[in-house]
Amino acid sequence: MVSKKFTKKQIAMGILCMLFVITLLTFYIWHQAESIRLGYQSRKLEEDITSIKKDIEQLEAERASLLSLERVEEIARHKLGMRPPEEEQIAYHESATQKKKEDR
Amino acid sequence: MKNPREKKINTRTFILLFFLFLWLGVVVLRLFELQVINHKNFKAEVLRQNHDVEDIIPQRGTIFDRSGTILARSLPRPSIFYYPPRDESLESHRTKINKLKRILSLSSNSLNSIYSRIEKGKTFIWIKRKVEPELAERVKELHLNGIHFDTENKRFYPQGKRAAQLIGHVNIDDRGQSGIEYRYNSILAGEKGKRLILKDAKHREYRFETLKDPEPGKDLILTIDETVQYIAEKELAKAMKETQALWGTVIIAHPSTGEILAMASHPTFNLNVPPRNVSSMERNRAIHHTFDPGSTFKIVTASAALENKCVRLRDRFDCTQGKIEVPGKTVWDHKKMGILTFPEVIIHSSNVGTIQIGERIGEDNLHAMIKAYGFGEKSGIDLPAEERGIFRPIENWTDISVYSLSIGYEISITAVQMLQAISTVANGGIVTSPRVVKKIRMSSGDQLDTNLQFRRVISKETAQTLSQILENVVLRGTGTQARIDGYRVAGKTGTAQKFDRSIGRYSNKIHTASFAGFVPVENPALAIVVVIDEPKGLFYGGDVAAPVFQAIAAQTLRYLQLPKDEPFQKAIMTARVRSAEAR
Numbered sequence: 166m167v168s169k170k171f172t173k174k175q176i177a178m179g180i181l182c183m184l185f186v187i188t189l190l191t192f193y194i195w196h197q198a199e200s201i202r203l204g205y206q207s208r209k210l211e212e213d214i215t216s217i218k219k220d221i222e223q224l225e226a227e228r229a230s231l232l233s234l235e236r237v238e239e240i241a242r243h244k245l246g247m248r249p250p251e252e253e254q255i256a257y258h259e260s261a262t263q264k265k266k267e268d269r
Numbered sequence: 270m271k272n273p274r275e276k277k278i279n280t281r282t283f284i285l286l287f288f289l290f291l292w293l294g295v296v297v298l299r300l301f302e303l304q305v306i307n308h309k310n311f312k313a314e315v316l317r318q319n320h321d322v323e324d325i326i327p328q329r330g331t332i333f334d335r336s337g338t339i340l341a342r343s344l345p346r347p348s349i350f351y352y353p354p355r356d357e358s359l360e361s362h363r364t365k366i367n368k369l370k371r372i373l374s375l376s377s378n379s380l381n382s383i384y385s386r387i388e389k390g391k392t393f394i395w396i397k398r399k400v401e402p403e404l405a406e407r408v409k410e411l412h413l414n415g416i417h418f419d420t421e422n423k424r425f426y427p428q429g430k431r432a433a434q435l436i437g438h439v440n441i442d443d444r445g446q447s448g449i450e451y452r453y454n455s456i457l458a459g460e461k462g463k464r465l466i467l468k469d470a471k472h473r474e475y476r477f478e479t480l481k482d483p484e485p486g487k488d489l490i491l492t493i494d495e496t497v498q499y500i501a502e503k504e505l506a507k508a509m510k511e512t513q514a515l516w517g518t519v520i521i522a523h524p525s526t527g528e529i530l531a532m533a534s535h536p537t538f539n540l541n542v543p544p545r546n547v548s549s550m551e552r553n554r555a556i557h558h559t560f561d562p563g564s565t566f567k568i569v570t571a572s573a574a575l576e577n578k579c580v581r582l583r584d585r586f587d588c589t590q591g592k593i594e595v596p597g598k599t600v601w602d603h604k605k606m607g608i609l610t611f612p613e614v615i616i617h618s619s620n621v622g623t624i625q626i627g628e629r630i631g632e633d634n635l636h637a638m639i640k641a642y643g644f645g646e647k648s649g650i651d652l653p654a655e656e657r658g659i660f661r662p663i664e665n666w667t668d669i670s671v672y673s674l675s676i677g678y679e680i681s682i683t684a685v686q687m688l689q690a691i692s693t694v695a696n697g698g699i700v701t702s703p704r705v706v707k708k709i710r711m712s713s714g715d716q717l718d719t720n721l722q723f724r725r726v727i728s729k730e731t732a733q734t735l736s737q738i739l740e741n742v743v744l745r746g747t748g749t750q751a752r753i754d755g756y757r758v759a760g761k762t763g764t765a766q767k768f769d770r771s772i773g774r775y776s777n778k779i780h781t782a783s784f785a786g787f788v789p790v791e792n793p794a795l796a797i798v799v800v801i802d803e804p805k806g807l808f809y810g811g812d813v814a815a816p817v818f819q820a821i822a823a824q825t826l827r828y829l830q831l832p833k834d835e836p837f838q839k840a841i842m843t844a845r846v847r848s849a850e851a852r
Binding site: 170171176179183186201204208211219222223225226227229230233234235252255257 | 275279282283286289293338339342344345425427428429431469476477495496499754755827830832833
């Protein structure tokens with residue numbers, strides 16, 4: 166039987182091919198792992214954004230509640246001793262008057 | 270010729286490469302089988318094991334007032350549910366639930382319902398939905414097996430009872446039950462989406478794919494002004510306390526646009542903590558309740574008289590007797606008034622004079638004018654369950670209907686219909702549909718309500734004459750308590766006897782007091798209707814409803830910075846602090 170003799174070049178090519186395939190597979194696995202890692206990270210960031218948005222909405226609602234007019238009037242009248250201005254304490258600026266007329 | 274050593278190396282290399290490629294071939298074949306031949310089946314299998322499809326619940330839209338104040342918003346709240354572990358005894362389940370009883374303030378009814386569901390073998394049982402986060406934390410600390418948590422949205426009304434009947438409320442599943450929440454439910458609720466969640470071997474979520482985008486609920490911007498609403502509710506509550514009345518309502522609107530600035534009803538309730546008897550309190554008295562208008566309806570009679578040229582301003586009517594006979598009954602004035610001109614009949618609200626005017630108008634003309642004003646029909650306001658009121662067809666009128674209708678009886682109307690009538694006069698004879706939603710906020714921009722309908726009811730001349738007469742009602746007639754310093758006010762009082770079922774006729778002991786007016790007479794900015802039902806003590810519209818109008822209008826005009834009709838000082842609008850001596 167006559168066996169074919171591989172030249173060094175052919176062997177090197179073979180090894181290179183194998184290395185290429187192994188590199189390709191390694192890259193594929195790394196890519197998958199990285200995608201999953203980024204997926205976790207992205208999910209966490211999305212959750213953070215949602216949570217912060219909810220916090221903002223909650224705070225806006227709380228602010229609206231704290232600024233409710235009953236509460237403001239109660240504090241103004243009873244804690245700060247304020248009262249509505251008398252008629253003679255109010256004056257209207259002429260330009261404001263004109264603007265209001267135009268608005269209407 | 271190769272030597273044996275080289276031959277041996279070549280053979281070994283060949284064998285090694287052969288097995289290596291064989292292995293590679295097997296791997297490739299297996300991959301081909303997995304990824305191509307059986308791809309569909311394996312993907313389905315993997316998805317079945319490692320994925321979940323869950324609903325994406327859209328957040329319900331927020332309701333704002335016209336200046337951006339939040340009136341209703343959905344906020345996330347934890348809900349607690351129970352998956353009863355199969356291997357546990359009934360007693361063990363009960364012990365666990367009992368531990369939650371005090372923390373979650375579970376009523377005995379709720380507990381019984383939970384126990385009953387456990388006994389029936391249900392696998393999913395709500396313990397309590399939409400609880401405060403602190404309570405959920407306390408439950409979590411107990412580490413009870415089978416107790417789980419979910420996040421839902423709960424409606425929160427930052428202003429509590431402000432415009433409660435107008436805004437309405439939602440049920441536990443966030444579906445609108447009344448008011449704007451009900452009328453605009455489909456717009457506020459949005460549409461559910463669907464999401465695919467991929468999980469790893471440890472059930473950690475690592476990938477999300479949106480199968481269907483949720484359509485978030487759209488925000489509503491109302492025509493209501495929170496401050497004006499506050500003023501209306503505050504003054505109405507004050508009047509209700511003073512008069513010990515049964516119920517009351519106030520509506521404030523822009524006469525030219527039909528935009529409702531405030532709509533208050535009393536009794537009222539806090540939307541965040543609705544009482545058990547909420548059904549009676551959630552009635553929006555402005556649109557859900559009808560009443561006999563009495564003398565405020567003389568606006569319509571006067572319109573018919575002027576429009577059909579049945580009277581001239583100088584025509585005189587004999588009201589000296591203080592009473593008039595109509596078939597089957599006698600109608601009285603509240604005092605003897607002598608000979609009155611047409612405007613004076615309205616200014617002093619003489620029933621005797623108005624009946625004589627009604628006689629001149631005739632059935633057909635009066636009927637046509639009442640229809641033209643829209644009585645007996647819904648005003649078209651964008652709120653649910655509006656009443657039409659009661660206005661009988663002309664074929665069913667009796668001999669005295671024309672007289673009764675002239676003075677505001679034999680007809681039942683809503684406060685919003687009365688608002689339509691007074692707005693028509695204020696707006697030069699043109700009526701607009703009232704509305705409470707100004708804009709719908711969408712991702713693509715705000716959608717304006719462009720479906721505004723304008724309709725002429727009376728001529729401009731008739732409206733102007735009526736405005737002058739109604740201004741005199743406030744200056745020297747029955748509505749003097751509606752006067753506001755510096756502003757020209759027009760309006761009409763009404764005091765209607767109520768029908769008492771126990772005696773089968775109108776009673777002279779129970780009344781509905783009302784006032785409908787607008788201000789300033791020149792270029793009106795506000796049209797206001799006040800109705801107070803069954804006030805105790807004083808009961809005339811001029812004594813009970815007109816002062817409420819005055820208080821609300823004066824504060825609202827100041828808030829809106831609407832200048833007075835008289836010349837002003839040249840200074841910036843400001844409140845000067847009084848000196849210590851002045852105090």
